[in-house]
Amino acid sequence: MNMQAPVLSVRRLSVDLNAASGRRPIISNVSFDLAPQEILGIIGASGSGKTVLSRALVNWIDPPLEIVSGAVTFKNQNILELKGTKLREARREIAYVGADPMGALDPTLPVGRQIVEKLRAVAPEIDATEARERVIDLLAAVRIPSPNHRFHDYPSQFSGGMMQRALIVDALVTNPAFLVADNVTQPLDVTVAAQVLRLLRELTDRFKTAIVFVSSSLPTAIEAADEMLVLAEGAVVERQTPRDLIASPQHSYTRSLIAEIPKIWTNDAIEVAPVESGAAVISVREAMRFYRVKKRGTFASYSEVRAVRNVTFDVFAGENFGVVGESGCGKSSLMRLLSRLELPNSGQILCDGKDIAALSGKSLLKFRRDFQLVLQDPFGSLPPRTSIGAIIEEPLRTHGVNRRQARDRAIAVMGEVGLPAGLYDELPLGLSAGQRQRVNVARAMALEPKVLIMDETLSALDQTEQFKLLNLFERLQAKHGLTYVFISHDLAMVRRVCNRIAVMYLGEVVELAENTRLFFDPGHPYTRALLSAVPTLEERRYRSEDCLLEGEPPNPIDLPPGCSFASRCPHVFERCLHESPVLMSRGGKDLAACFLIDPMRAPRGETRSQTRQAS
Structure with a gap:
């Protein structure tokens, strides 16, 4: 046990939601100490209060949320009582990284320049050249490819995983006394997440930084943390070391979290049988996709980014086909080709034997009905000022369905995906991430498609919500004969649901195998x-x-x-x-x-x- 004075002391912290419908507690009497160099893991399901707690630790609570009691003491100061200049000064030694990377930086400025500006604002004695070198070194440390080049890129030129790594650099660059990391590894692929966990550990060793590591993934938190807090309905229900928590969980809520973790190699892992090969619903033949990128420092010279290279595979009717790989491997570019958001530079994407590049008019409209896409971000993919019913009806109206039939179909599909009909006229503002993804699934299912392309659809959800939605997908497939293409970095999820899996690296498929063979006897x-x-x-x-x-x-x-x-x-x-x-x-x-x-x-x-x- 670390006997040094704590870096952070939290005492009886409570946060309420003061809404028009009444007041209800979100965080209730949370207390803990954070020692120097300690990584404290906080785990809990969606809605348990993890993000509200992480924001309260840095005094970042806005209406309708309200801190009603407690203290967060850092360097003999209660952070919750600081305002203005004093709060800004305290925050120079505090860092916060959230789970929503894409909206965190100014889209009009290069990423590296923004991080340098923050570093020099906190440490004005560092000159511009030294600051730039430090930022580039950290970009390389979190495995952003070509950091010298990426330093000058804008946020829109970063993938979601790369943007999350850039925000971790933004947090680490000032060597903070303590860091709040709120689900920072959730949008990352497994190899980068492993690198980030090692980087956080190195930070604690090198700079004695203490870390509050908030996660929806119990296995990830176990790997990262020295101590674990389990949060349920805003209250701490258990605190143990990671080893003791897994070996002897004391609370029923903890035991339920452990039970929901997908098994990969043990005897009770779910075995996914291969699908009998019938007709190919999708056939990809030597698909290539290049993007022109202007060479920096030139007027009209361009390079080619080879995002998808010579990809060939078939997806059969009724199959769950997985595509996995690191961030930047070409998964999302392939998704855009499969859904005809973009066309290949060469090669073909065939739907029921027809080249989708040649579709037009009614044939293209039919393809749009049959092939639906469910995206990753449950918050950014729904218009905030449109009712849930109108969101689900939109594709039906686009395809000529009258208002009454569209309403009936929307309510029916809401029932199928587990959304109460009473939400029809509500806005998505108050929905959880899991409920928002159910709205996205309902919108896709409204047109009764044959294929659903799931682009990281579950990556923003905690394991409890993932478990529920995977069960939903199984029911929908059994009822409607759906074919799924799961594009994901979550190998545990892919292990549970996919019959065959393609592994991509730098735009190429480097392995294609049935589920069991890939996980027990990989060839690459x-x-x-x-x-x-x-x-x-x-x-x-x-x-x-x-x-x-x-x-x-x-x-x-x-x-x-x-x-x-x-x-x-x-x-x-x-x-x-x-x-x-x-x-x-x-x-x-x-x-x-x-x-x-x-x-x-x-x-x-x-x-x-x-x-x-x-x-």
Whole structure:
């Protein structure tokens, strides 16, 4: 136990929601101490009060929320009583990172410039050159590719995962005394999340920073924290070390959270059987998608970002097809191609055998009915001033359904997805993240589609809400014969629901396999690296020290010769540096793009270090 004076002391903190319908408690009598260099994990389901608590710790509570009692003491000052200049001075040693990265920075200024301005405002003795170098070093530390180049990019040019990493840099750049990290790893892929957890630990060791780590993922919090608080309905119901919490949970709420964690490798993991191959609903053939990017410092010179490269696969009727990979691997670009938001530069996307690029008029309208998209952000994807009923009816009205039929259909589909009919005239403002995603699913289901493309649909939700929505998806599939394409970085979720899975790296599919084969016998080192970083309470089948990635992905503008994974692969040999592997059969329908499964692979005994020396 750390016997030093606490960095932060919270005593009987209570926060109420003072709404027109009446007052109700959100946080009730929360007390804890945060020691120097300690990482305190706070876990709880959606609606438990985690985010309200994290904001209260930095005195960031606005109406209709109201702090009604308690104290948050930092350096002998109650933060809750500070205002104006004194509050700003205290916040120079306090950092906060939230879970909504895309709206956090000014969209009109480059990301690096904004972080430098913050650093120099807090530490004016640092000159511009030193500040720039420190920011670029931290961008590299959180594995943002090409940090020198990305320093000058605008927020709109960052993916959601990269934006979250940039905000972590923004928080760390001033070496804060304590940091509140509110669900910072939730939008990140597993390898980057693992890197961020290590970075937070290094921060506590190097600068003695204390961290309040708020998470919806119990396995992630367990990996990060020294102590755990379990929050239920705004109250702390349990505090233990991570090991004791898992070995001997004392509260029924904690036990229910543990029970909902998907199993991956244990005997009671859900096994997803392959679907009998029938007609292909979607066929992707050698699809390529490039984006032109202006070269910095030039007037009219451009480079090409190769976002999707030579992708080929089929999705069969009634199948759950998964697409996984790190942020920036091309998953979202592929989603835009599948949903015809963009067209490939070359290759084809076929729907029931027809090239969707050639569709127009009524045939295109039918495609839009049959292929529906459910997006990631449950908050930004719903218009805040439109009623829930009108949101669900919108696609029906677009397709010519009259007002009365649209209303009847909207109410019926609300019942299917578990939304009370009484919400029809309500605005989405008061809905939880899980309820908002049900509205998105209802809007997609209104047109009775054949295929739902789920682009990180569950990544913003806690494990309890994910569990409920996955059960909903199963019921809808059984009733309507739906086909799902799950585009996700959440491998535990993919393990539970997908029949076949494509693994993408730098725009290419590097492995395509059935569920069990992929998780128990992956054919590509990159797949093993992803699996080694999955947050889980089970004993991992693959050790991170053997598999976890080194270095950065290559720049997609200037890809090296040979295998694009060679610079990060623990098994690289000479052939990998000069020749690019293609997908090769591993038996059955399983494929992997790796020379390790090729009979013509490197001679035995050749090591990575020898290969590097030879090259």
